[in-house]
Structures are given as structure tokens and as C-alpha cells.
Amino acid sequence: MAIKDAISALKESFGDQITTSLSELRLHGQSESHFRNMPPDAVAFPKSTDDVQRIVSICADHDCPVIGWGVGTSLEAQTSAVRGGVTVDFRDMNALLEISQEDMFARVQPGISREALNHELRATGLMFPVDPGANATLGGMASTRASGTTAVRYGTMRDNVMGLEAVTADGKAIRTGSLARKSSAGYDLTGLFVGAEGTLGLITELTVRLHGQPEATSAGICAFQNMTDAVDAVTTTIQTGIQMARIEFVDAATALAFNAYSGSEMPNLPHLMVEFHGSPTAVAEQSQMFGDIVKDHGGSEFEWAIEAEDRKKLWAMRHNGYYAILASRPGARAIVTDVCVPISKLAQAVDETRADIEGSLIPGPILGHVGDGNFHAILLIDPENAKEKQAALDLSSRMAERAIALGGTITGEHGVGIGKLDYMTAEHGDAWALMTQIKKALDPQNIMNPGKLIRVN
Numbered sequence: 340m341a342i343k344d345a346i347s348a349l350k351e352s353f354g355d356q357i358t359t360s361l362s363e364l365r366l367h368g369q370s371e372s373h374f375r376n377m378p379p380d381a382v383a384f385p386k387s388t389d390d391v392q393r394i395v396s397i398c399a400d401h402d403c404p405v406i407g408w409g410v411g412t413s414l415e416a417q418t419s420a421v422r423g424g425v426t427v428d429f430r431d432m433n434a435l436l437e438i439s440q441e442d443m444f445a446r447v448q449p450g451i452s453r454e455a456l457n458h459e460l461r462a463t464g465l466m467f468p469v470d471p472g473a474n475a476t477l478g479g480m481a482s483t484r485a486s487g488t489t490a491v492r493y494g495t496m497r498d499n500v501m502g503l504e505a506v507t508a509d510g511k512a513i514r515t516g517s518l519a520r521k522s523s524a525g526y527d528l529t530g531l532f533v534g535a536e537g538t539l540g541l542i543t544e545l546t547v548r549l550h551g552q553p554e555a556t557s558a559g560i561c562a563f564q565n566m567t568d569a570v571d572a573v574t575t576t577i578q579t580g581i582q583m584a585r586i587e588f589v590d591a592a593t594a595l596a597f598n599a600y601s602g603s604e605m606p607n608l609p610h611l612m613v614e615f616h617g618s619p620t621a622v623a624e625q626s627q628m629f630g631d632i633v634k635d636h637g638g639s640e641f642e643w644a645i646e647a648e649d650r651k652k653l654w655a656m657r658h659n660g661y662y663a664i665l666a667s668r669p670g671a672r673a674i675v676t677d678v679c680v681p682i683s684k685l686a687q688a689v690d691e692t693r694a695d696i697e698g699s700l701i702p703g704p705i706l707g708h709v710g711d712g713n714f715h716a717i718l719l720i721d722p723e724n725a726k727e728k729q730a731a732l733d734l735s736s737r738m739a740e741r742a743i744a745l746g747g748t749i750t751g752e753h754g755v756g757i758g759k760l761d762y763m764t765a766e767h768g769d770a771w772a773l774m775t776q777i778k779k780a781l782d783p784q785n786i787m788n789p790g791k792l793i794r795v796n
């Protein structure tokens with residue numbers, strides 16, 4: 340009854356900004372990955388921070404769960420309503436509030452997408468570089484501490500959020516951070532909310548760091564006879580200090596999926612995809628140095644994408660990799676892994692993962708942002724086949740255990756959600772208990788995205 344009472348109070352206060360349409364509920368219960376649909380009981384569409392405060396306050400009065408929603412691209416069911424409640428969809432809070440070219444920051448609402456922000460920035464000479472592939476919203480990207488193809492040079496959301504506004508579980512709006520480039524004033528509350536997956540509050544505004552648009556860009560692709568040589572080439576490149584903007588790895592199975600999905604003509608081999616940013620001279624030097632490293636590791640001649648349109652096609656192919664792999668097995672769902680290890684352990688981790696998958700019941704193409712040690716296996720399963728799902732979960736578990744044993748992490752960018760909960764103790768030990776204490780202190784009713792990231796009884 341508490342949730343029904345909350346919805347009645349919300350409808351009385353907000354009218355048609357609250358919906359219980361079955362189609363909307365189902366949309367907001369879906370996941371991009373293998374999780375079942377877990378819909379909320381209602382969806383709210385706030386237009387301001389004040390609206391969010393009122394929504395959270397009403398829900399708190401009725402012990403009703405509150406789940407944040409951007410566009411639903413998260414892969415660990417972070418936006419699923421595992422205990423019902425009200426999903427807060429930020430589609431109407433998508434404004435670019437301020438651009439400072441001098442101080443190189445933008446102030447935005449959480450519902451703006453990264454592509455929309457960069458479209459607005461195109462005439463300023465600035466860009467927002469964090470690129471997780473999907474056209475995610477900045478609020479969602481901050482909540483999962485997203486990164487992506489450009490993290491090797493520009494960092495993750497952790498590095499690019501200067502401050503934020505958030506509505507906490509008691510309905511208060513707080514501000515964290517400042518416009519200064521550094522601060523020693525107290526706890527890093529910005530860092531606490533970035534990556535909290537909405538379990539501590541709802542982000543209602545972000546101040547993000549901008550970067551200069553590169554004067555010159557060079558991108559290309561090359562093939563290797565085996566995965567080890569490709570990964571070793573990445574390791575050598577990083578150790579050499581070459582400044583890459585992107586360096587991506589795809590295995591032979593992924594290359595074939597690209598061919599079928601995008602009409603490319605990649606050989607049935609592992610590949611590296613790379614991009615350099617800088618002055619024309621610097622880009623030319625970096626490209627030459629990288630080409631020499633590739634040759635030393637047995638790689639093919641580089642195919643350079645000189646024109647902007649060619650580069651766009653190259654990275655569109657990579658960004659659509661998840662969907663290309665899904666299409667390679669019609670009707671399949673995916674259990675998506677997301678481990679990250681020290682660069683020195685990357686070749687070992689990839690080799691052992693590949694051998695593990697080859698000995699299993701299911702296909703699992705590998706790709707990833709190997710410039711920072713982060714890679715994914717897309718484990719394809721028949722959703723109606725219990726043996727295949729269990730095989731995939733076992734593979735995912737061994738990948739997580741392997742990453743921790745090598746000094747890495749169970750998730751480099753996708754976050755915990757509900758899919759990685761079982762591995763948190765192994766990675767964090769007593770520190771996970773401390774996270775639980777923080778959650779209980781800031782959200783004693785456990786209404787903020789319950790069931791994600793932290794286990795609270």
C-alpha cells in the first residue's frame with residue numbers, strides 16, 4: 340500500500356508528469372543485457388530540481404523506492420526497479436545551462452546526452468571527450484562512473500566531473516565541488532556520488548570539464564596473427580609513452596561480426612583500432628612510431644582513415660560492436676563481462692579468458708579498451724537454455740576472480756548494479772561494509788535505488 344499511496348500523492352501533486360502506462364513501465368524495466376524486465380510502479384518526469392526534491396520527499400514519506408533513469412543504456416540492471424517504486428526519468432531535464440570557454444567547463448542538466456552536448460560545443464573549439472559508445476546521458480554516465488574508448492587519454496567520468504548538484508534521500512538538494520581545478524576542502528563528495536549508481540541520491544546538475552578539439556586527428560586499423568601479439572603491441576605502445584586518444588582491441592570473432600553487421604572487410608584475425616589527437620606534426624610522429632611497434636609485433640600494414648567520414652565509420656563500427664555481436668547469433672541475449680587489469684597483466688588475462696571461453700558451451704567474442712587494461716567478453720546465450728546461461732555465469736565469475744587475482748577490478752566501467760554484487764566482498768573486503776555504512780547514513784530508509792551496488796537488509 341505504501342507505494343500505491345506514494346503514487347496517488349505524486350499524481351495529485353504533478354498530474355500528467357506521473358504515468359502508470361504499462362508500455363512506459365515496461366520500457367523503464369528493461370535492461371540492455373540479460374536481466375529480466377523489472378518495471379517500476381510509476382514513472383515521473385521532473386522538469387526541475389525542485390520537482391525532483393518534491394518527488395523524493397513524497398516517496399520518502401511513504402517508504403517508496405526511487406530509481407533514476409537517463410536513457411537506460413546501463414548493462415548491469417542499474418535502472419531496473421528490483422523492488423518496484425517510482426522511476427525518475429530525466430528526459431525533460433536535458434538543458435545545457437552554461438559554457439565557459441575561458442575556464443573550459445560546461446554546466447548541464449543530467450538528461451543531456453553526450454552527443455547533444457558535443458553538438459552544442461561544435462563552434463566553441465571545445466569538446467566533452469568521454470565516449471562510452473552508447474549515446475548515454477551525462478547523469479547516467481556520472482552515476483556509473485562511465486568511460487569508454489577515449490579514457491586512455493582523457494580519463495573517465497571520475498576525472499571529468501568537477502562538481503554536481505544532487506537530491507538526497509531526505510529531499511534536500513546539495514552542491515559539491517567548485518569551478519577551481521583543485522581543492523583540499525574536506526571530503527570528496529563529488530567523487531562519492533560519481534559511481535554511486537543513484538544509491539545515495541539523484542544527480543540533478545553536473546559541471547563537467549571540457550577539452551580542446553584536436554587540431555589534427557589520425558585513425559586506423561591493423562590485423563595480427565594472434566591475440567597475444569596484438570595485446571603485447573598495446574603494452575609496448577603504452578610503455579613507450581605514445582599519447583593515444585583511443586586504442587581498441589577486437590578478436591577474430593568480433594571482426595567477423597563487424598563484417599556481417601557493418602559491411603566491412605576485416606580479415607578473420609584479431610585487430611587493433613587506434614586514434615591520435617594533436618598537432619599535425621605530433622600526430623604524424625605518433626602514427627609513425629605506432630606503425631613501427633605494430634610491425635615489430637608482427638602486425639599488418641596500417642589502414643589509415645584520413646577523412647573525417649572514414650574515421651566516423653570506423654568508430655561507428657566499434658561502437659556498434661555489442662549489437663553486431665548480438666546479431667551474429669540471432670535470438671541470443673548477452674551476459675557482458677567488464678574486467679580491468681594492470682597493463683602488465685593484460686596479455687595473460689586475455690589469453691586465459693580466451694582459452695576458458697573456447698572450452699565452454701557458448702561463443703564469447705572479446706573486445707575492449709585495452710589502452711587502460713579494460714576488456715569485455717560478450718557471452719552469447721539462448722535465453723531459454725538454462726545450461727548455456729549457467730555456463731556464461733560461470734565464465735563471468737572466473738573472469739572476475741582472475742581480474743582480482745591479477746590486481747584488477749570486477750568492473751572497469753559498467754558498474755555493479757545487481758550483476759556484480761556477488762563479487763564485491765572479494766574485491767573490497769571490509770571496505771564494502773564501509774560503503775554499506777555510508778549508504779545507511781545517507782539513506783536510512785533504503786529508498787534510493789535499493790538492491791544495487793550495496794546489500795542492505
